[in-house]
Amino acid sequence: MRPAASPLRGSTAAAIVFGGLAVFGVGLVAASFLADDAATRRHDAAALVAELALSDVALFTEARYTRNPSLADLHTAFQDGPASLEHFPTASLIVAPRRFPAGRLDAREE
Amino acid sequence: MRAALERRRHLLDFAVRSLARRPAKNLGLTAIYALIVFVVGSVMLYGAAIRREATAILASGPEIAAQAMTMGRHEMSRDADVAALKGLRGVRRIEPRLWGYLWDSAGAANYTLMVPPASDGAHAVAKGEAIVGEGVARARKLAPGKMLFLVSPAGKFLKTRVKAVLSSESALVSSDLVLVEESDFRAFFDLPPGVWTDVAITVTNPREVGTVAEKAALKLPGHRFVTRSDMARTAEALFSWREGLTLALVAGAILAFALLAFDKASGLSAEEKREIGILKAIGWETRDVIAAKLFEGGLISGLAFLVGVVAAWIHVFFFSAGLFEPVLKGWATLYPRFPLAPTLDALELATLGMLTVLPYMAAILVPVWRTASADPDAVMR
Amino acid sequence: MITLEGVTKIFNQGRHNEVAAVRGVDLTIEDGRVTVLRGPSGSGKTTLLTIVGCLARPTTGRVRIDGEMVSGLPERFLTEVRRRTFGFVFQKFNLIRGLSALDNVVLPALPLGRTHRPLIERAQALLDHFGLADRAGLVVEHLSGGEAQRVAIARAMINDPAVIIADEPTASLDGERVAQFLAIAEDLKRSGKTVLITSHDPRITEAGLVDRLVTMADGRIVEAAP
Numbered sequence: 001m002r003p004a005a006s007p008l009r010g011s012t013a014a015a016i017v018f019g020g021l022a023v024f025g026v027g028l029v030a031a032s033f034l035a036d037d038a039a040t041r042r043h044d045a046a047a048l049v050a051e052l053a054l055s056d057v058a059l060f061t062e063a064r065y066t067r068n069p070s071l072a073d074l075h076t077a078f079q080d081g082p083a084s085l086e087h088f089p090t091a092s093l094i095v096a097p098r099r100f101p102a103g104r105l106d107a108r109e110e
Numbered sequence: 111m112r113a114a115l116e117r118r119r120h121l122l123d124f125a126v127r128s129l130a131r132r133p134a135k136n137l138g139l140t141a142i143y144a145l146i147v148f149v150v151g152s153v154m155l156y157g158a159a160i161r162r163e164a165t166a167i168l169a170s171g172p173e174i175a176a177q178a179m180t181m182g183r184h185e186m187s188r189d190a191d192v193a194a195l196k197g198l199r200g201v202r203r204i205e206p207r208l209w210g211y212l213w214d215s216a217g218a219a220n221y222t223l224m225v226p227p228a229s230d231g232a233h234a235v236a237k238g239e240a241i242v243g244e245g246v247a248r249a250r251k252l253a254p255g256k257m258l259f260l261v262s263p264a265g266k267f268l269k270t271r272v273k274a275v276l277s278s279e280s281a282l283v284s285s286d287l288v289l290v291e292e293s294d295f296r297a298f299f300d301l302p303p304g305v306w307t308d309v310a311i312t313v314t315n316p317r318e319v320g321t322v323a324e325k326a327a328l329k330l331p332g333h334r335f336v337t338r339s340d341m342a343r344t345a346e347a348l349f350s351w352r353e354g355l356t357l358a359l360v361a362g363a364i365l366a367f368a369l370l371a372f373d374k375a376s377g378l379s380a381e382e383k384r385e386i387g388i389l390k391a392i393g394w395e396t397r398d399v400i401a402a403k404l405f406e407g408g409l410i411s412g413l414a415f416l417v418g419v420v421a422a423w424i425h426v427f428f429f430s431a432g433l434f435e436p437v438l439k440g441w442a443t444l445y446p447r448f449p450l451a452p453t454l455d456a457l458e459l460a461t462l463g464m465l466t467v468l469p470y471m472a473a474i475l476v477p478v479w480r481t482a483s484a485d486p487d488a489v490m491r
Numbered sequence: 492m493i494t495l496e497g498v499t500k501i502f503n504q505g506r507h508n509e510v511a512a513v514r515g516v517d518l519t520i521e522d523g524r525v526t527v528l529r530g531p532s533g534s535g536k537t538t539l540l541t542i543v544g545c546l547a548r549p550t551t552g553r554v555r556i557d558g559e560m561v562s563g564l565p566e567r568f569l570t571e572v573r574r575r576t577f578g579f580v581f582q583k584f585n586l587i588r589g590l591s592a593l594d595n596v597v598l599p600a601l602p603l604g605r606t607h608r609p610l611i612e613r614a615q616a617l618l619d620h621f622g623l624a625d626r627a628g629l630v631v632e633h634l635s636g637g638e639a640q641r642v643a644i645a646r647a648m649i650n651d652p653a654v655i656i657a658d659e660p661t662a663s664l665d666g667e668r669v670a671q672f673l674a675i676a677e678d679l680k681r682s683g684k685t686v687l688i689t690s691h692d693p694r695i696t697e698a699g700l701v702d703r704l705v706t707m708a709d710g711r712i713v714e715a716a717p
Contacts, residue, residue, distance in 0.1 A: 112604070113603070113604030113605070114604060115604070116604040116605065116606060116607070117601070117602055117603065117604035119607075120601035120602070120604065120607075121601060121602070123601075124598075124601060127590060127594060128589075131588075131589030131590070132589075381588075384585075385587055388585045388586075388587060389587075389598070390570075391546060391579060391581070391585065392574075392579060392598055392599040392646065392647075393570065393573055393574030393599045393602070393650070394570075394574075394598075394599075394601075394602055395566075395567060395570045395571075395602060396566065396570075398601075398602040483566075
């Protein structure tokens with residue numbers, strides 16, 4: 001009794017799995033891009049930013065320096081003391097502004 | 111040529127068969143691997159999408175924001191400061207801004223209270239009216255026509271009727287906004303007339319921003335000037351790989367990969383060594399053995415990468431990275447609900463791919479090569 | 492024809508547990524004959540076998556195959572010689588667990604890049620020849636001792652080598668299986684293969700098909716008949 005009609009070769013099975021996943025992935029990405037209407041959406045949001053003269057995103061509304069990080073005081077993160085630990089969880093996600101803007105408080109060369 | 115291809119195919123067959131001998135262990139390994147890729151991939155995709163969104167939207171914001179500073183802390187600007195800036199050359203418009211933060215115990219969230227600039231007709235509010243962001247509307251269950259009551263820390267009371275709710279398309283920048291009329295604002299925060307939170311400057315020539323900022327600094331030495339590139343840089347730095355939580359996550363993932371690889375690299379089991387000895391004894395060369403083992407490693411890590419990345423894509427762009435929301439919200443109750451545009455950063459993904467696949471394969475290589483190079487006669491004993 | 496000249500094999504050379512398994516052996520193995528290496532355990536016959544089959548290199552001395560010196564070849568070429576010339580049947584069979592009989596049989600041929608279908612068919616034919624047609628898909632753990640040995644022999648033959656080497660082939664077999672093995676060996680000889688067997692089993696050493704009996708003791712050849 002011969003074994004059942006040649007079971008799937010390992011390399012073929014691997015090719016099918018990987019190929020299938022890759023095709024699915026590419027299709028997924030393509031579908032996402034095709035369905036996307038970012039242009040219109042961003043237009044509305046950009047218009048609002050221009051009208052209201054906004055400067056930062058409203059992602060982290062926990063504290064002053066997380067809500068408007070680009071306008072934050074130089075020292076708010078350390079307001080309780082120079083070695084004070086970070087209060088707010090989301091402050092670990094965003095970076096304090098590195099470049100000190102022009103003005104008398106500028107601590108480095110532009 | 112044909113033989114070389116066929117040889118590789120045979121070795122791949124063998125690798126798959128080999129993995130299939132311990133399906134539970136290998137599937138489990140792939141699953142864990144894929145999970146790590148999923149988490150890191152999600153962070154990467156989400157970060158890239160947010161950064162792109164933020165940068166694109168904020169590009170139309172003011173070129174310079176001028177803030178008064180006292181002892182390193184923010185100070186209100188005065189009419190005199192605004193007047194001093196009006197004479198500057200290269201400036202198209204000077205717009206003093208009035209805005210501030212308010213903790214609302216009813217909604218248990220921070221809002222940004224703001225007076226829309228006089229030039230903004232679309233969002234003009236009358237006394238007793240307010241336009242709110244979609245996050246505020248959600249927190250306080252508001253709709254146009256409903257009443258919104260706010261209490262300041264000093265005990266001042268503000269009663270407004272909601273005129274409109276800002277669209278969720280702009281939620282990323284407007285979710286926590288409450289736009290009110292100027293006299294309402296000043297009465298609420300106990301501000302005298304003639305003081306402003308900061309000043310927004312629009313320049314005629316965008317390339318002159320630096321020069322204008324410098325000249326303005328000379329006019330107002332007590333002020334600092336935040337340029338749009340500073341704001342853009344901040345937006346870019348959101349979810350920067352090099353900082354904070356993202357770094358911790360990535361470091362954790364690298365550590366996990368390293369552990370997996372170390373487990374592999376620390377040596378082969380007796381069974382594996384025996385098998386390699388057998389393969390050598392029946393005529394396999396060292397390079398054949400290595401190729402087969404590398405295929406095994408590549409199959410696991412490659413599959414883990416593909417599955418992890420596809421899952422991450424679905425998570426971020428079809429489920430708005432729902433798993434991250436609790437982390438990203440932190441203590442802020444308000445979290446903007448906004449659609450994320452798909453963004454594909456090929457370089458980042460390629461880096462993740464290399465991070466997933468290469469160390470694992472390299473870790474397999476060392477002990478296999480050592481065992482496979484030895485004379486196979488040990489298998490006879 | 493395989494010739495060994497002054498072959499010595501020393502393990503752990505220079506260390507306190509140094510042992511000379513094979514000392515100064517000269518031996519010729521003729522084509523198409525059945526040669527048996529006899530001797531007690533520790534006599535060095537298994538070590539000599541590994542040297543003949545290019546599984547190990549001699550410490551000193553030379554090994555030639557059809558006049559060509561092989562003992563000094565780099566590993567890559569040695570493996571090439573080994574896979575083309577020899578088929579091994581190990582004492583413990585050394586089949587790979589978890590793989591089927593058929594998968595085990597084709598193993599030596601995989602790196603040679605032969606086309607898939609003909610290879611599978613040849614492996615199946617070999618298994619048929621040894622009466623294992625219906626066991627081809629079974630994992631080797633489920634085979635009996637005799638069946639496992641036949642799979643090991645089939646594996647040794649997949650690349651159609653000129654020389655079949657068997658190390659203590661009857662160590663774990665009963666009388667009926669021994670007879671079966673001898674029949675296979677006879678068959679191989681008839682088809683022109685050179686067969687080299689190590690054994691201290693009298694059922695082998697005194698079998699009629701043996702053309703040359705070489706006795707070893709303490710790493711040396713003490714007797715060779717004829």
